[in-house]
Amino acid sequence: VSTATNIAQKKFDNCIMNASGVWCSDENELTELDRSEASSFVTKSGTLQPRKGNPQPRYFPTSLGSINSMGLPNQGLDYYLEVVNRLQQRKPHKNYFVSCTGFNVQEDISLLKKVAVSGFTGVVELNLSCPNVPGKPQTGYDFETVDNILKTVFKSYKGPLGVKLPPYFDIVHFNQMAQILNKYPLAYVNSVNSIGNGLYIDDTQEQVVIKPKNGFGGIGGDYIKPTALANVHAFYQRLNPDIQIIGTGGIKNGRDIFEHILCGASMVQVGTALMKEGPDIFARLTRELKAIMRDKGYEKIADFKGKLQYIE
Numbered sequence: 001v002s003t004a005t006n007i008a009q010k011k012f013d014n015c016i017m018n019a020s021g022v023w024c025s026d027e028n029e030l031t032e033l034d035r036s037e038a039s040s041f042v043t044k045s046g047t048l049q050p051r052k053g054n055p056q057p058r059y060f061p062t063s064l065g066s067i068n069s070m071g072l073p074n075q076g077l078d079y080y081l082e083v084v085n086r087l088q089q090r091k092p093h094k095n096y097f098v099s100c101t102g103f104n105v106q107e108d109i110s111l112l113k114k115v116a117v118s119g120f121t122g123v124v125e126l127n128l129s130c131p132n133v134p135g136k137p138q139t140g141y142d143f144e145t146v147d148n149i150l151k152t153v154f155k156s157y158k159g160p161l162g163v164k165l166p167p168y169f170d171i172v173h174f175n176q177m178a179q180i181l182n183k184y185p186l187a188y189v190n191s192v193n194s195i196g197n198g199l200y201i202d203d204t205q206e207q208v209v210i211k212p213k214n215g216f217g218g219i220g221g222d223y224i225k226p227t228a229l230a231n232v233h234a235f236y237q238r239l240n241p242d243i244q245i246i247g248t249g250g251i252k253n254g255r256d257i258f259e260h261i262l263c264g265a266s267m268v269q270v271g272t273a274l275m276k277e278g279p280d281i282f283a284r285l286t287r288e289l290k291a292i293m294r295d296k297g298y299e300k301i302a303d304f305k306g307k308l309q310y311i312e
């Protein structure tokens, strides 16, 4: 059986990789991902200038997942472009993803211009869904701004580009977002980012567990899998077929990956579980997915991608 896939007409020999923000903040972490069974990696979202991010503690793992309010700490887009462009010199090289995010549309344009002149030949992921920069609203929940960003970006950036979206919770919002997204030549949509502004409490100390925002942070892990699957399938049903779906959220075993692909995902990304288990997780996940495919008689992921059945 093969777990290979294609994104933006690029071949990946495995449909499993990291989620932006996890195990991808510097060259060391990116090299560890590159050596793992993951078929690619995506960098931490790079901004125009490096950022320290929010005060610690700003990440906390729980038995069912995680809460984070990192605040976009990163080395700056230039750093990630330098690392990735060096890795992509090797023969053969994998196809890589670089994530970036600006604080307004002009910054997004500047970021993509940097990518264009850098000689990067991979795929850009524009993060529209960081929930943890105090005072900055979730771009992904401001539909007019999303429309304006994509209109402006696609005037100047001609390379393969996907967007990372927050989770939506209303059918009308799926419809409205799909209507906007279908206007643009997107390579893919990546659903979902963490569920923003959750709250986890340590009841022995009667206290929150992260410092920023009085303990409010993005939720990942088991808590969000139903929401992630719904967003993957909702966009799979609504987007024109040349906009692919990357499924992120609640993946920690082969069954979770199988379900994301059943919902329409062409690639899946792992966040919270990767943070807990490290890059060895990709060998385990690949083994588990292949075992499921063998049991069910599927040879390639196209045999079951998007084939979720409803109850008539």
Ligand SMILES: O=C(O)c1[nH]c(=O)[nH]c(=O)c1Cl
Pocket: 021, 045, 068, 069, 070, 071, 072, 073, 127, 129, 130, 131, 132, 133, 193, 194, 218
């Ligand atoms: O606080 C963060 O850095 C962060 N945390 C998230 O859970 N998602 C994001 O997109 C970002 Cl940018």
